[in-house]
Amino acid sequence: MLIFTILLDGIAYGMVLFLISVGLTVTMGLMRVVNLAHGSFAMLGGYLSSVMIRNYGVPFIWSTLAAALVCGLIGGLAELTIYRPLYRKGDLAQVLLTFGMIFVSIAAMTLLFGPTPVAESMPKWLEGQIDLGFRTYPAYRLFLIGVGTLLAIVLYFIIERSLFGARLRAAVDDPGMARALGINVNLLFTLTFIGGCALAGFGGAIGAGILPIEPFYALKYLVLFLVVVVIGGLGSFRGSLAAALAVGILDTAGKYLVPQLGSFLLWFIVFGLLLWRPNGLLPPKSAT
Amino acid sequence: MGKMRATLTALALTFSISHASAEVIKIGMIANFSGPFAVWGQQFRQSMEAFQKVNGKSIDGNEVQLIFRDNGGADPAKARQLAEELILREKINFLTGFDLTPSALAVADLITEAKMPTVIFNAATSVITRKSPYFVRTSQTVQQYVEPLPEWAVKEAGIKTSYTLVSDYAPGHDAEEIFVKKFEQAGGKMLGKDRIPLNVTDFAPYVERAAATGTASIYIFIPAGAPSISLVREFAKRGLKAKGVKLLAGGETQEVYLPSIGDDVIGTISSLHYTETNTNPENIALRKTLVEMFGPDATPDIGTVGAWDGMRLIYDGIKQFGPKITGDQFMGFVKGRKWNSPRGPIMIDPEERDIIQQIYMRRVEKRDGKLVNIDFFTTGMIKDPWKVANPNAK
Numbered sequence: 079m080l081i082f083t084i085l086l087d088g089i090a091y092g093m094v095l096f097l098i099s100v101g102l103t104v105t106m107g108l109m110r111v112v113n114l115a116h117g118s119f120a121m122l123g124g125y126l127s128s129v130m131i132r133n134y135g136v137p138f139i140w141s142t143l144a145a146a147l148v149c150g151l152i153g154g155l156a157e158l159t160i161y162r163p164l165y166r167k168g169d170l171a172q173v174l175l176t177f178g179m180i181f182v183s184i185a186a187m188t189l190l191f192g193p194t195p196v197a198e199s200m201p202k203w204l205e206g207q208i209d210l211g212f213r214t215y216p217a218y219r220l221f222l223i224g225v226g227t228l229l230a231i232v233l234y235f236i237i238e239r240s241l242f243g244a245r246l247r248a249a250v251d252d253p254g255m256a257r258a259l260g261i262n263v264n265l266l267f268t269l270t271f272i273g274g275c276a277l278a279g280f281g282g283a284i285g286a287g288i289l290p291i292e293p294f295y296a297l298k299y300l301v302l303f304l305v306v307v308v309i310g311g312l313g314s315f316r317g318s319l320a321a322a323l324a325v326g327i328l329d330t331a332g333k334y335l336v337p338q339l340g341s342f343l344l345w346f347i348v349f350g351l352l353l354w355r356p357n358g359l360l361p362p363k364s365a366t
Numbered sequence: 367m368g369k370m371r372a373t374l375t376a377l378a379l380t381f382s383i384s385h386a387s388a389e390v391i392k393i394g395m396i397a398n399f400s401g402p403f404a405v406w407g408q409q410f411r412q413s414m415e416a417f418q419k420v421n422g423k424s425i426d427g428n429e430v431q432l433i434f435r436d437n438g439g440a441d442p443a444k445a446r447q448l449a450e451e452l453i454l455r456e457k458i459n460f461l462t463g464f465d466l467t468p469s470a471l472a473v474a475d476l477i478t479e480a481k482m483p484t485v486i487f488n489a490a491t492s493v494i495t496r497k498s499p500y501f502v503r504t505s506q507t508v509q510q511y512v513e514p515l516p517e518w519a520v521k522e523a524g525i526k527t528s529y530t531l532v533s534d535y536a537p538g539h540d541a542e543e544i545f546v547k548k549f550e551q552a553g554g555k556m557l558g559k560d561r562i563p564l565n566v567t568d569f570a571p572y573v574e575r576a577a578a579t580g581t582a583s584i585y586i587f588i589p590a591g592a593p594s595i596s597l598v599r600e601f602a603k604r605g606l607k608a609k610g611v612k613l614l615a616g617g618e619t620q621e622v623y624l625p626s627i628g629d630d631v632i633g634t635i636s637s638l639h640y641t642e643t644n645t646n647p648e649n650i651a652l653r654k655t656l657v658e659m660f661g662p663d664a665t666p667d668i669g670t671v672g673a674w675d676g677m678r679l680i681y682d683g684i685k686q687f688g689p690k691i692t693g694d695q696f697m698g699f700v701k702g703r704k705w706n707s708p709r710g711p712i713m714i715d716p717e718e719r720d721i722i723q724q725i726y727m728r729r730v731e732k733r734d735g736k737l738v739n740i741d742f743f744t745t746g747m748i749k750d751p752w753k754v755a756n757p758n759a760k
Contacts, residue, residue, distance in 0.1 A: 080578075087570040185400065193404035195592050198599070198628035205630065207605040216603040219570075287599065288568055290592040290626060294402045298592075299567065326568075333571035340534055341563030 079212055084331045090219035092326020093226025094288050097281030098299075099306035100233065100318045101274025107313015107362060108250045109267055111161055112169055114176040116278055117296040117303055118183035123149045123279025124291030125191060131199040138201040146280035153275025157268050180296045187293040195292040204287075218287050225284060229277075230319055237315045246270060250313040250362050305344070309351050311358025320359045324351065389428040389689035393680060394435065394452035395463040396473075397487070401439040405591060405622075406465030409669035410487050416655040417677040425681060428689040433458065437469055445469035446476060453480050459691070460485065460680050465669065467491040467536070474498040481693035483683075485676040488669050491536060492752035495720045496760050500693055502700045502719045504679060504712075505672035506639045507750040508537045508616075509544040512587070514725045514745045515614055515637040516549035522743070523635075525583045525612055527555050529576040531597070532587040534561040541587035541616070544751060549585075557581045562588065562597075569597040573604060583612040590667075594618035595626045602630025619730055622665040624737035631737065634730045640671045640709035641726045641741045643733075649708035666708070675707045679714075715749060722749050 102116040123145040130141040160179075164172050204221055207214040237243040249256040249263050257263050282291065289299055306325060310317030325347065332343040339346070351359070395414065399407035414432055423430055433456055435448040445464075452458045453476070461477060461484040464470040470489040474497035477484045486494060486503040495501045519525040528549055532538035538561065546556055557579040560572055576584045584601065588594045594617075601613050607630065615636040621643070624631060642653075642665065649666075652674060656664040682705070683696045691699075702716035712723040727743035 083574055084571070087568070087574065091568040091570070188400065188404055193408055194622060195595055195626045197625035200628065205603070205628070207603075207608075214605055216605075218603060287603075288596065290595045292592050293404070294592075298402065302567065330568065330571050333566070334575055337560050337562075337572070337575065340561065341565050344565075 080334075082212065084334055085327060086215060086219065086223070088327030088330035089226075089323060090222045090326070091288065091330060092323040093222050094281060094285035095302060095306050095326060096226055096319050096322035097229065097285060098278050099303045099310075099322060100315060101277035101281075102303055103307040103310055103313060103318040104237075104246075104250075104315065105271055105274040106307060107311075108246065108270055109161075109165060111164060112172045112176065113161070114173060114300060115179035115183065115296070116274070117300045118180055119149045119153055119275045119278040120282030120285075120299075120303075121183065121187065121291060121293075121295040122152070123282035124286045124295065125187060125196065126279070127283035128196045128199050128286070128291060132197060138199070138204070142280055142283040145283040146276040149279025149282075150272040150276030153278075154268060154272040156275075157271040161271065162267075180300070183296050184293045191293070193293060195290040196286075198287075200287055222285065222288075233315060242269075247362065305348055309348060309358055311355075311361030313362045314358060314360045317358050317360035317362075321351075324359070388424075390431055391425070391428055391460075391684060391689050392431045392433055392456060392458040393460045393462055393677075394433045394449075394456060394458035395487075396435045396437055396445055396448050396452070396461070396469065397463040397465045398439065399434070399436040402591075403437075403440070403465055406488060406669050407434070407436065409667055410463055410465070410673040412656060412660050412664065413652075413666070413670040413673035414677055416652065416659055417674055417681075419655055419659060420651055421677075421681055425684045425689070428684070430681075430684075435463075437465075440466055440468060442468040442472035446472045449473040449476055449482075453482055458482075459689075460696075462673070462676050462680075463487055464489045467494060470494050470501075471497060474501070477501070483693045483696040485679060487672040487676050492540070492720075492750050492756075493759065495718055496753075499719075500697060502679070502697070502714060503721050504675040504714075505668065506721065506723070507752065508540045508587075509751045510721075510723070510748055511616055511637055511639050511725050512541045512544050513548060513748065513751050514727065515585070515616070515635075516545050516554065517552045518637070518727055518743065519583060519612070519614060519635075520549060520552035520554040523612070525554065527557050527579075527581045528583045528585055528614070529556070529558045529560075529579060529581040530585045530587075531560050531562060531572050531576060532585075533589060533593070534563050538562075538587050540752070545585050545587075564589070564593075566593075567596065569593075569600045570604075573597070573600045573606070577604065577606055577609075577611065581611065583614050585614040586618060587616060588618060590617045590620060590623060595623055598627050598631055598634070602627065607633060617668060619728075619739065620667045621738055622667045624730065627737075629732065629737070631730050632732060635727065636730075636739070637725050637727050638668065638739075639723050639725055640666075640668050641728050641739050642666055643738045643740060644708075644710065644726075646706065646708055646710060648706055652708045671708050675705075675709075675712065678705060678707070679703070710744075711747070713747070718750070718753055720750055720753065722747050724748065 098120045126145040127141040130136040204218045306321045310321030328347045397407040464486045465488045467489045477500045478498045488505045492507045532542045613634045619636045683699045700714045704713040725745045726741045728739035
């Protein structure tokens with residue numbers, strides 16, 4: 079009973095982290111760009127979806143998909159104009175620029191939407207509870223688990239089973255060799271970046287019930303997203319899923335069973351996992 | 367040509383004369399306009415500008431200027447530096463603002479040295495006003511508005527058990543202390559106390575822990591904004607309301623945050639010193655002006671009334687002593703002063719320079735399609751309980 083509650087809560091929380099972080103892990107692993115502004119795309123997705131729902135009456139699901147699309151397009155534009163010149167500039171330049179972009183996005187959202195979190199915009203069918211036999215459970219969290227699982231399966235087929243995915247993994251493992259084999263790594267970069275930003279926007283929009291959308295979103299949850307990426311292993315899709323679920327479940331279990339540990343708990347988990355697997359839970363071949 | 371020059375000279379003379387006789391009174395305001403606490407800066411500023419729209423931008427021909435400075439996050443050192451700049455370079459007559467306690471504490475020595483009258487618009491830790499004789503507070507203290515809630519819960523609502531979930535920082539500890547003390551004094555039984563770290567984003571485990579004890583009520587104290595919204599949503603979405611568990615709150619269910627929580631919040635009970643729907647003429651004027659100036663979504667909160675009453679105090683002081691009012695004159699003037707705030711009758715404690723006010727018990731309801739708080743019980747005038755219990759602590 080207790081263990082099921084912890085598992086459900088942990089998995090739902092982990093799924094939100096997964097949805098937002100998976101794009102970051104792929105772009106960071108593939109492009110070696112430390113894109114700290116990733117959370118800004120998630121935040122943008124949340125704002126877009128909320129505006130569509132409240133001002134234009136777009137249904138929830140469509141609004142999250144549209145938000146993902148717009149975030150992907152903006153991400154693609156940003157890749158061509160802002161990120162591409164950064165690829166050869168080294169970590170420090172990337173960190174400084176993308177961190178600056180976070181502040182720009184925070185200021186822009188404060189100006190456009192004000193500093194208060196946006197209004198709740200979940201549809202009625204996600205508001206109630208569902209009877210699971212041993213207990214009732216919030217429909218919204220079950221929905222998150224369902225969507226996260228579905229997306230993980232789709233991504234599994236794209237990344238692990240398709241030609242595009244094979245090229246992507248090749249480029250992550252050894253970009254030089256991938257280029258030598260005639261893979262258009264530049265195009266791959268742009269497409270992956272679009273995909274990563276779209277996922278972030280989708281995750282931000284759909285996870286808004288757990289991580290409320292507000293201007294400081296981009297910075298506030300950045301550490302969480304980076305933790306998932308680092309624990310999972312840079313560039314590893316399966317790693318980010320495992321890491322997000324591990325963080326979600328362990329953090330939830332810890333809060334439930336030993337709340338006295340307070341804010342240290344998450345860092346104990348990160349510390350322990352990294353001691354055990356310094357390159358992440360499931361690192362890509364290039365890292366091992 | 368000559369005639370025109372004469373006219374211009376006369377005109378210039380008129381201007382310089384009228385300019386020389388009128389003073390400029392400068393009110394400096396330090397709060398967060400950016401970063402995670404930016405909502406405070408916005409509310410203070412809108413309130414001060416709305417106050418000036420209603421009461422004029424000048425007093426007896428003397429212009430009142432507002433000068434805003436961004437604290438840019440929980441940064442006490444910066445607050446001190448900004449205060450120095452406002453006092454030395456801008457030559458302000460009044461210092462105001464201070465959303466967070468550490469920033470207010472950081473300027474205490476400075477304002478004592480400069481004899482700078484300083485009006486606190488929010489920072490709610492009890493001890494602040496004892497740190498300098500030039501502090502006066504027009505907002506609230508945490509224990510002041512929490513105190514009536516537990517007693518009401520036990521005696522009026524028949525709630526026999528409770529569980530506290532508070533943020534793990536000083537105001538949260540203050541709230542937990544007074545809630546537990548008063549709840550047990552009234553004959554209630556505490557089933558647990560959890561402190562939630564400030565960096566927590568998913569509150570499900572805490573709500574589950576509390577619910578698992580079979581408690582009849584959960585008391586929460588958590589910074590208003592994204593964290594409080596997540597926590598209240600979690601309570602609501604788990605169907606605890608349907609099971610008869612009462613949620614007891616304070617600033618978390620202010621009207622400005624209700625749309626972000628959704629209809630599940632209906633029925634939540636809170637105690638606070640300001641109810642946004644009250645029908646005091648001052649409150650109606652305040653709300654009307656906010657909407658006229660800042661659009662239909664502009665909603666007052668405790669920061670708004672704190673700033674509004676601070677402005678009222680300063681304006682009344684200037685009216686009595688003129689534009690050259692000194693810090694000591696103003697501090698003498700505020701002691702024991704009573705007036706009608708948008709929240710209701712308030713007064714400044716003559717000994718402590720802290721606010722004495724009524725506390726309102728409110729319930730979230732839906733009126734005309736809008737989620738609002740409705741008063742159902744008003745206490746007498748309440749002095750900060752911490753100061754009563756600790757008469758000599760500094």
